[in-house]
Amino acid sequence: MLQVNTPEQSMIIRTAEQVGEKYGLEYWRQCDQEKRFPAEFWKEVCEAGLCGVALPEEHGGAGFGMVEMALVIEALSMSGGGATVAQLFMLNPIFGGVAISKFGTDEMKSQWLPQLVSGDMQFCMALTEPDAGSNSLSISTVARRDGDGWRLSGNKVWITGVPEAQKMLVVARTTPADQVQRKTDGISLFLIDTDREGLSHTAIDKLGTNTLTSSSVYFDDVPVHASDLVGTLDAGWPQLLEVLNGERIVTTAGLSGTSRLATGLAVDYANDRKVFGNRPIASYQGLQFPLAQAHALNECARLMNLRAAQLCDDNLPYGSEANAAKLIAAQAAAMATERSMQTMGGMGYSKEFHVERLWRDARLFRFAPISEEMVLNFIAQHDLGMARSY
Template sequence: MDFSLTEEQQMMVETASRIGTEFGLNYWRDLDGRKAFPTELWQAICDAGLCGVALPEEYGGSNLGMLDMALVVEALSQGGGGSTLGQLFMVNPIFGGVSLSKFGTAHQCKELIPKLITGELNFCMALTEPDAGSNTLEMKTFAERDGDGWRLRGQKIWITAVPTSQKMLVVARTKRIEETTRRTQGISMFMVDTDREGLSHSAIDKVGTATLPSSSVFFDNVRVEPDELLGTLDNGWPELLEVLNTERIVTTAGLVGAGRLAIQLAVQYANDRKVFGGRPVGSYQGVQFPLAQAYAELECARLMNYRAANNCDRGLPYGSDANVGKLIAAQAAADATERSMQAMGGMGYSKEYHVERLWRDARLFRFAPVAEEMVLNFIAVHDLGMPKSY
C-alpha cells in the first residue's frame, strides 16, 4: 500500500504546517491559560479550505477523503496545537460534516454544510451519558413523539465544545429497549440548535484540553422539529458507528502530531542542554532510547491510521484499523509526552517549554473518545473471534 503524497496532498500538508506554526506554541499556551476557544486559528483553517477537505464539492468542500483529512490534522497538530487540534476536526468536519454529508437530507446539507466549511457554524455531539458511559446502548435520553416532531428528555456528560457550538448532534432512543427485538434498534440522531429552549449545559472542570470545554448537557422537554431528524428513524445505530469510526481517524492524527511535536521539543532541549563535562544530554542513551521508542510507536500508529483512512475512502471495512490506530496512538502519545518531559528534567514541568500542556491534553485520549479497554474488547471479539467478555 503506497502512501506517497500526491502533489495536491503535499500542498495541503504544507499549508496545514504553515497555519499550525503561525498559530504555534505560544498561541496555544495563551489560550490554555485563558481557557479560550481557538477562534482565530479555526477561521484560518476554514479560510484555507482545510475544514472541508473531505466534504462534498457541491457544498463548498474539496471532495477528497479521510486520508487527506488525517494528513491535515497531523500537520496542524505538530505545528503547535497538539492532540486538541484533532478535537476541532472531530466536532466540526466529523460530527457536523460527515454526519450530514452521509445521512442528511439534501435540504439539511445545503443549509448547514456550507456554513460549517466557512466557519460560520460550529458543531458538537451529545452521546455519552452518566449512567451508560461506553455502553452506549444503555442510553436513557429519550425522544418522545410530539405531533409531527419529538420532545427530548435526558442528560449527557463529557460533551465537547458545547458553549462554542450552534448545532448539536443528539443521539437518543426513540423506542424503549423493551419495545425492540435488538438493543441496537430504536436509536435515532437529531441535529438541533444548541440554544434551543429547554437545553442547558454546565462546564466540567478538568485537567487538560482547556481550550475546548467539556459540559454536562440537560434536555428538559426540548422540542425537536421533523426536519431535524438526521438519518433513519429508529435505525440510526449503524449510521452512528460510521460517524464514530471516522472520529477515531482524526483523533489518531491529532495524537500522532502531538507526540511528534513533544519529541521534537525534547530533542531540541536535550541537544542544547550540556552537563557533566559539556556533553549534551541528548548524547546519552538513557535519554535517546525512550524518545526513539516513542517515535517508533507513533510511526506504527500513523501507518495504521493511514490504512484505516484509505480503506474508508475506498468503501472497505476500516473500523478495526481505526480502533487499533487510536489505541496505539493514545499510548504512544502518552509515552512521547511523558518521556519528553523526563528528558527535559525540571523544565519539562514548566509551562515555558510547552510539553506539560501536550502531556495534559494527550492523557484524555487513553479513555476518550473510546477507552483503550473497550478497544481491546473489540479486537478480542471481532478480530480474534473470542467470546464477549462484558
C-alpha cells in the same frame, strides 16, 4: 495501495503547515491558560479550505478523503496545538460533516455544509451519558412523539464544544428498549439548535484540553422538529457508528502530531543542554532509548491510521485498523510526552516549555473517545475470534 504525499497531498500538507506556523506554541499556551476557544486558528483553518478537505465539492468542500484529513490534522497538531486540534475536526467535519453529508436531507446539506466549511457554523455531539458511559446502547435520553415532532428529555455528560456550537447532534432513544427486537433498534439522531428552549449546559472543571469546554447537558422537554431528524427513524445506530469510526481516525492523527511535536521539543532541548562536562545530554542512551521507542510506536500507529483512512475512502471495512491505530497512538503520545518532560527535568514541569500541556491534553485519549480496554475487547472479539467479554 496507499500513496501518501501525492502532489495534491503535498500541497494540502504545506497549506496546513503554513496555517500552523502562524499559531505556534505560545498561542496555544495562552489559549490553554485563558481556557479560550482558539477562534482565530479555526477561522484561518476554514479560510484555507482545510475544514472541508473531505467534504463534497458541491457544498463547498475540497472533495478529498479521510487520508487527506488525517494528514492535515497531523500537520496542524505538530505546529503547537497538539491533540486538541483533532477535537476541532471531530466536532465539525466529523460530527457535523459526516452526519449531514452521508445521512442528512438535501436541505440540510445545502443549508449547513457551506456554513460548516466556512467556519460560520460550529457543531457538537451529545452521546455519552452519566449512567451509560461506553455502553451507548443503554442511553436513557428519550425523544417522545409530540405531533409531527418529538420532545427530548435526558442528561448527557462530557460533551465537547457546546458553548461555541450552533448545532448539536443528539443521540436519543425514540422507541423504548423493551419494545424493540434488537437492542440496536429504536435509536435516532437529531440535529438541533443549541439555544433551543429547555436545553441547558454547565462546564466541567478538568485537567486539560482547556481550549474546548466539556459540559454536562440537560434536555428538559426540548422541542424537536420533524426536520431535525438525521437519517432513519429508529435505525440510527449503524449511522452513528459511521460517525464514530471517523472519529477514531481523526483522534489518532492528532495524537501522531502530538508525539512528533513532543519528541522534537525534547530532542532540541537535549541537544542544547550540557551537564557533567561539555557533552549534550542528547548523547546519553538513557534519554535516547525512550524517545526512540516512542517514535517507533508512533510511526507504526501513523501508518496503521493512514491504512484505516484509505480503507474508509475505498468504502471498505476499517474498524479493526482504526481501533488498533488509536490504541497504539495514545500509548505512543503518552510515552512521548512523559519522556519529553523527563528529558527536560524540572523545566519539563514548567508551562514555559510547553510539554506539560501536551501531556495533559494527550492523557484524555487513553480513555476517549474510546478506552484502551474497549479497544482491546474489540480486538479480542473481532480480530482474534474470542468470546465477548462484556
